[in-house]
Each structure stands twice: as C-alpha cells, then as structure tokens.
Amino acid sequence: MPNLFAMSFEGALAPSIDLKCLSPGPGQKLPDGWGIGFYPGGEPSAAVLKEARPPEGSMRGELVRQWENLEAACFVVHVRSATWGSITDANTQPFSRSYGRRDWLFAHSGSLSAPLATPNDAIFEPVGSSDTEAVFCALLGELQRHGWKSLADCDPVVLRDWFASINGQGDLTVVLTDGSDLAVYADIVGGASGVHVIEVLPPYAELAFADSDLCVDITKREVKSRKGIVIATNPLEALPPVASEWRKLDPGSLLIVREGAIRSETKAIAPAQRPERRRAIRPPKVLPKTMRVTHHTTYTYKNPVERSIHTLRLTPMHDRLQQVLENRLSVSVDGQSRDYEDVHGNRVRRLLLETPFTELRIESESIVRLLDTDPLDFRSIGPRSTIPLVWMPWHRQILAPFLLPQELPESELQELVEYAMSFVSRNNYDLIDTLLDMNASIFREYKYVQGATNLTTTPFEVYVDRQGVCQDFANLYICLARLLGVPARYVCGYIYTGPKNANQVQSEASHAWLQVYLPEVGWKGFDPT
Template sequence: MSAISSDILAFSFDGLSSPAIDLKFRKAGVKGEHTLGWGLTWYPGDTKAAIVAKDPSARDTKSLHGAMHDWDSFRSTVFFCKVRGAASGYTHLETQPFSRSFAGQDWVFMHNGDLDKTAMQKLHFNKSIFLEPMGRTDSELAFCFLLGKVQDYGARTLADIDHQVLLSWFLQLDDMGSADMVISDGTSVAAFYGSQSESHLYYGRLTPPHGERGYHSDSASFALNNPRDTFRTGLVFCSSPFREGDWKPMQKGQLIIARRGALVWTNKKDGKTAPAQQPVHEQEGHLQGSRSIQPNLFADQQAQAQQLSILQSLQQMKSVQHNILNARSLTHAPDGSPLTYRLYDVIHSTEYTYEQEVEHSTHSFRLMPMEDALQEVVNSTLSISAEGEDMRFEDVFGNQTIHYSIIKPYKKLTISCRSLVKIYGRSADDLSPEKRQHFIPLSLMPWQQVMMEPYLRSPELPETQISELLVYAMSFAERNGRHLMDTLNDINQTIYRDFRYVPGSTSLKTTPFDVYASREGVCQDFANLFICLARLLGIPARYRVGYVFTGADYENKMQSDASHAWVEIYIPYLGWRGFDPTNGILVTQDHIRVACGRNYLDATPTAGTIYRGGGKETLRVQVTMNEVFG
C-alpha cells in the first residue's frame, strides 16, 4: 500500500456562496505517489446538475484559477476539491472528484486512501449497467458501490437513508483499506474517516463575520470575500486544519452528515464538554433571559406527593374511560410518567424617578400572568405608589391590562406586582394527526389565514435585507427536509449556539436584520429574529413576555431571575407552542407567561406617556422569582 499525499476539501454552505479557493502543491521530494492534478466540483445556482473541472497533469493551480474566474455561475451550496489526486498517467476518468447522474441529480464523490480492488469487485454485486466504473481506480469502484447500495435501498437522496444504514455501507469499505470518503447528492454532504486511514480528516464550522485574510493550511486556502457571502455559514471538511478558525479532528470510523451548513448527524460525539452557561438578567428595562435552566428534582417529588390522594381516587376508576377536558386534571402522561405542577412566587418592581414633578401622565400595565388550562394564577396583586384612576380590561391579544391615569404631581412612581402562579405539567404533543401538518409550507384554512394575518406579516425592512433573511430561513427548511418541527427546533438551537448574548448591545430600534448581521443581542432580539424567520417561511409566530426560573444556584443571586422574552408558534390543530432561543429550549414548566402580541410594543410590561413635567428619567427594575414548596 503506497503512502498517501493527496488532500480533500469539501464545503457545505447554508446558502449560495462562491469561496475563493487556492490549492497548494507539495514541494519536490515529499513522500507519496499522488502528486499531480486537481479537481473541483460544484452545483451552480444550487441546481441538480454538477459542474466538474479537472486537470489530471497540473503541477500548479493556474488552470484552477482560470476555471473559477471563467464561470459566472461559480456559486453553490456544495463544493468538492481534490489536489494531488492523480498518479502519473491518470486521465480525466481517474481524476477526482467523480460525478455520476443518479436518481434525477448528479452525485459527487472523493476518496483519500487505498482499497483492495479485488475484494471490492466481489463486494460490488449490483449488476446495474449504469453503475459500472469507467476508470481504473479503487475510488470510483467505491463510488459505484455506494450508489448501488442507495439504489437497492430505494432512496433518491442521502436524506432518505437511515443514518446507521449509511454508516454500515462505509464500514464495509473501511474493512478493505484506508477509506477517507466524502459523498454528496447536491444537498447533503456525508464525510467518513476510515479506521485504517494513513492521513487526517478535520471539520470546522464557519460563522460570520469572516476575516478578510481568509483561511490558510498547508494544502489549501480559501476566503469568503465576495460581498454576497458576508453572512454565510458553512461546515468544511479538510485533510489539513486551517490556521484560522476552530477545527476538530474526526475520530476513526466517524461519519458526519452535513446539510446546508450544519452538522445534522454523527455517530461519535466530540469529547469536549460544553462551556459553563452564564446567567443573564434584566437591566435598564430591557428584557433579558437566562441561558441556564436547572431542573429541580426535589420539587417534582414534593408535587407528586401532593397529588397522592388524587392518584388513589383514580385507581378506583381504572375500568372507566374518560375524556378529561381540563388539562389540570391530568396526573399522568400516556407513558405513565407523573404530571406535576410547580408553584412560583414572582415579584416585579419598576421604579421611575424624575428631576421635576410630573403633573399628568397615563400608563398601561401588563404585569398580571395569564390564566389557562396549564397556568393557574393563585393570587396576583398590583400596587401603584401614585394615586390615579384605573380601568381594567382584556386587550385584543388576550392580555390582562390596566390603563392608569395620574393627575396628581409626583417625582417618583413605583409599580409592584406580586403573583403566585402554578404551572402544570403537560404530556408530549401528539403530532401524528395529519391536520397538525408535518411539513412546510403550512396549509391554513381561509379563516385561519384571516385570524393569523398579524402573525404572518414580516417586518418592514429593505427588500435586500428581507431577501437575505429569506435565504437564511430557507436554509433551515431545506436542511431539515421542510419538516416543520425539525425546522423550528433547528432555528431555536442555532440562534442559541451562534448568537452571542451581549447585554446593552441593542435597543428597541434594533431590527431582526441588525441581529442577524451582528450575531449578538439579548432575548428580545433573538425572539424578534426567530419570529421574522418563521413568518418568512409562512409559519404564524408571536412575541411572548414573561419570566423564566433559573434555579438561582449561581453566584449572582441579586437578580438571578428576570423578565424574559421568547417566541410562540401556532401549530394547526394543536395551538401555540413556546420556543426559547435565548436558552435553546422549549417552553415548559420553567416559564411563566404574562403578555403576548405581534411584537414587543403589544406586550411591553409597562408603558406610559408624560403630558406635562418630568424632565430626565431614571429607571430601575427588579424581578425576583422563587419556587414555593409544601
């Protein structure tokens, strides 16, 4: 088996990109036979047809640069590059990457290593005349073997194949020699690092902003310096790690499947532990949220004991079937796990101080938690330091609202709301009924469209910004096969992972595009971005304000819990469901819901207008949230 010196480079981007790629050739005298040529493959305009450019005898990249600059359509979501991939005497037939039309699209393949061709010919039992190799290489034979497996499986894309089944095919090839392999159907990219490999394979995730210098390694360099690629995210596989960025070595026998710039599956997890997540809280009236949610097992045990008498009563009625209309009456999920409630005591205090006396002002307060089948308000009291006239009502969004008019002068105004709230457990949603719809786009009934119209309208932004956000939104849908819940969960996790929580970095005027471009903000900004992406995909989304319980088991206990903002998505024939992108979680029993609306202005906890007096204003907000036991 000869030493291997060729290098592979594969890209998966979340949107159309045109990286400036330069491949490097080893100096004379370096060990290895495969020292000539290069190959480049991409899918122009994200079409199903791939363009393959090769030069099997090249000793430099002059012809490569010409190929890239001559093609106006050098924009794709998938790129494959191979350098020093041809031995002396190789023709285009033997030079990688390889491309074959299969199942209505072009598939591309690269291999680094040496496989036992005799054993492979016995293994390649698929007799299709369309899957016969044209060249002499073990690499093309491995490519035909994999496509034969796809055909026998009855799949048309990599996404159609069970991940473990795909892994088993690579492992069959792995038994026959060194097998670093990358394959793509134009949408997904699957990279396998062989257990007998004589080289290395790394992967790294690229997120904006991208440095102007680009990325450099011993075998290649590339840069995302096209202005249209400013906000692109990508997952890159390479034989040599780049000096810029965070690159992880693949493990022996590891398979990674990437789609639209994201890692969607791997059989081996990275050994590094996640960094400790820091709590965040409310400052200067700007809604913040915690990135650390701590479950309390003791609370579950206490609540379960409280419902023991109910369980005993229900045991006497086992033989009778019931349709329980009140969700609070459910004590167990269908799998038998207990559904218990958690009890919270929340105090939200806001204090305004003015240089001069305020002679006349009006205010709106949305501080009382809502009540429904899963959230019960045991008690809620509101105290206001200044005397005035109040008018209590339910606004058009269902929020409990107080309109308050103050006509007596004041220099300090304090509003304090204390609430005792129960949050009941809920069993996992049953998404099996067809009407609840599994895929995007949603098919809303005409009356549903009318009612949901306020929650489907995207923010008024420049068309260029909306177009860029639409590309970003579609990247989630495409890499999840347009599956509704998978797409929403992906957006939720990606915002949590890729966007930095930076208090004070934004204001109420910050737009979703501003957050997308800067990749930082606070919970209000992350909620606004999620809402914008969902609406661009035709999914109704609304803004929710409330509180999140963090457990208060960290150093900063002064304001450990805070006003918080998250997103609620309407799922047809299921209802509104909460997603918290600040923490990367679904909304469960750690969240107390207070107000909702199209945006922050519809749900702001306190708002007001000063008609006379006031001057400079100082605001102080404090929120405490404690779990109550017993």
C-alpha cells in the same frame, strides 16, 4: 496540502479557488490530477471540472480561479497523487454518478491494498481502474440494495459500518454528497488520511482558507457571510482567524452535514461495546403546578414628578395554558386608574398620577396555575405539517396580525427570507423540524450580550451582528417565522429555573420568548435564548 477539501454552506457561495499547487516552487512537483465538483444553482445535477496530468500554470486551473459562475452551496475539491490506475480523466476525482434522480459526488483520500472486485451482475461499474471508483460503485450498489435514494434515507450506523468493512482493506477517508447532504467518513486508523472539520459562523466580512498549495477565498466575490462546515484532510489557515478551531474527526466516525449544519455524527463503536437497545419508556405525566409570582418595579427621580401617565401590563394571561387564581396590583402613589382589556387580550391598567412624587413603587402579586404540562408536545395527531402552510380563508383573516413581518427595507427582508428558507430546505420542508432548527441555531450561534442592542434594534441588525438579548432573539425568530407564513407572537413573562439552579437570578427578571401557532395544536412556546 490537503488532497481532499469540501464545503457545505446554508446558501450559495461563489468562492475563488486558487490551485497554487499547479505552480510549484523549486523541488516541488505537480499533482497527478485535480478536480472540483459542485451543484450549480442548487440543482440535483452536479458539475465536475477536472484535469489529469496538469501542466504548470494550467489554463483550466486559471479558469477555476477566475470563473465567477462557480456558485453553489456544496463543493468537493480533490488533488490526486496516483497509486492505483493510470493518470487519466477516468481515474481523476471527484467521481460522479446518477442515482435516485440526482447526481452523487465521491472523493477518497488514501489507498486500498487492491481495488475492489466488481461482481458480474453489478448495477454500477467503474469506468476507470482506480480503487476509489470501485468503492464508489460498490457503495451505490449497497444504497440501491437498501432502497435508499438519498443520503437522508440512509441509516448512518449502517453506512458507517459499510465504510468500516471497506476500511479494513486500506486507508479510507471519503466524502460523499448527493447535493443536499454531505457525508464524511474518517479513516479508522486516523493517521495520514485523517480528516478535520471547522464550523464557520457569521458575521465575517472576509474569509479564506489557505496554505502554500491551495487557497479557497469564500468572500472574494462579496457573497454574504453564511454559516458553513469546512472539511479538509489537512487543516488550512483561516484568513483572518475565526473564533472556532479545526477539530479532527474521531477515527472510524461518520459525519453528515446539510447546508452548513451538522445533522449527525456517528462514532465508531466496537461490537462488544455497543449498548443494548432498550425499549422507550414514556415519561410519567406531569401534573399542573401552582406558582406565586411577585413583581417589583421602583422608579426614583431627582426632581419631583408632578404629573404622569403610566400603562401597566402586569396581570398574567388567563387562557388554556394557565389560570390566574389571584392577582393584586398596587401602586405607592395615589391617582386615577382604569382597567381594560387590549386587542391582544391582555389586562391593562392605565394610571394618571397628579400627586408629586420622587419615588414610585409598583408591585404585582399573582397566583397562577400552570396547565401547559407538556410544552414540547408540538405534533398533531394528523399528518405532519409542511411549509408552506395552507390556511382556510377565515383562519388567515384571524391570524393576519401574526403573519405580518416587521417593516424593513425590501433588500433586508429578501436576505432574511433566504436565511429562513435555508432552515426549510435543510429540514425537507417539515414545519416542526424547521422551527426547532431555527430555535436551536439562534440559541447556539448568537451571543447573549447585554447593552449591545436597544428598543429600536431591528431583526435584520440582530441577524447581521449575531448578538443581542432575549427580546432581540424573539423578534428575529418572529420575523423569520412570519416570512415563512407561520403565525408568531411575542410573549413576556418569567422562567422558573429551580431553587438550586445556577441560573436562578434569571428567574428574578422578566424574560421574552415567542409563541407559534401550529395547525391542530394551537399556540406553542419557543425560546431561542
């Protein structure tokens, strides 16, 4: 049985937590106490349910199992085997303290050789007599000394080193959360008080983690499947099994999670092994490149085609990002043609073929000068942009076509809004960080499966199934961006992987990605594939 269990998900869960250890079998004994901490409604105020010296078949434990209002994105569960301090509520974890206009939760697996001494001038003082609460109060005092009022403010290296200094006095595996971020420190020895972590990725219809003493059913109350991180001192069996596996955190390392995503993992490094910090050197400026792009498409038919109409968009865009130096478009069958520019600025050729044919070959050859030599330059020189974006009325009018999400049922759009907002809140409403997080998450969490989708597949279906191809991932990203009020548009073209790259075959077929309009920057490309 894990005596320390925690969860962080990208949206609210209403799990059923069954403390089966409160109904022990023959030869087993009841725990000395248990507690559950969570943040109802995503508020910075924490709720803690706990019980010292619980009776067999505890009514409080039954309340936790049945309580439908046990809903939050972050949970901390602790089952106590007392070492220091009497068996009372004051010594039962998790502990809660208010600091920086939010409630903090703290839980500890292990035992120190002796409780920390509390200085006379300490701002935070323990109520009980446990070693855990003394560590918690000392930690909050350290945060106050640095002026850190949230885990996001903390330097992970400094925080890890502080835990390591306490770890020298005994076993120390801890979970600390401020309701937004959740930090996990793994005991430096990594023995009995080590800690394990598993990543949960949708889609899943049912999911629970259980052993003979504890069962946490995430989907019992039919909450949508969401991405999350689960932490336990002893791994629990996933029911049904999930694709990912439990991994043990390196001894002495510090893991920080926010809304189901790992934000940082700071390994333990011996002082003699710490690398010398080097001054950052700006990479040399990349010069524009000239590329020759040749596109071939061949259609073959069993019976002759006597009359057909074709629309070709095979001329590259000519704009501030690239210049078209030459372009030639040829068709193997004679017919009438008309070139024009569509409403998006694309050069289009419309063909009317009235000569019968069984094979049609289309070739486009272009010489293009690439001017976008710094595609990762997303930041403007002005203040950072945050969500929601505020546009001038004329800007919004011009960008209106790129702000309309796909036509989907309201229920599906609402779920996609919640999904999009999980990236926003996880990145403190920063525009660029949110867009980069969305890009990386789709790349990492969605499977590239050819044939799994078609031209009618909607962004919501891709979100639910978590699979597709480049056009699906681009359309999902565009939908999420537009729901956040960020202009986005679909782009089709080619990627150059280099002559010796293993992915060279990908550069021989057209590829889909997207562009997002960034204030004071312009259109910039994002590729979630």
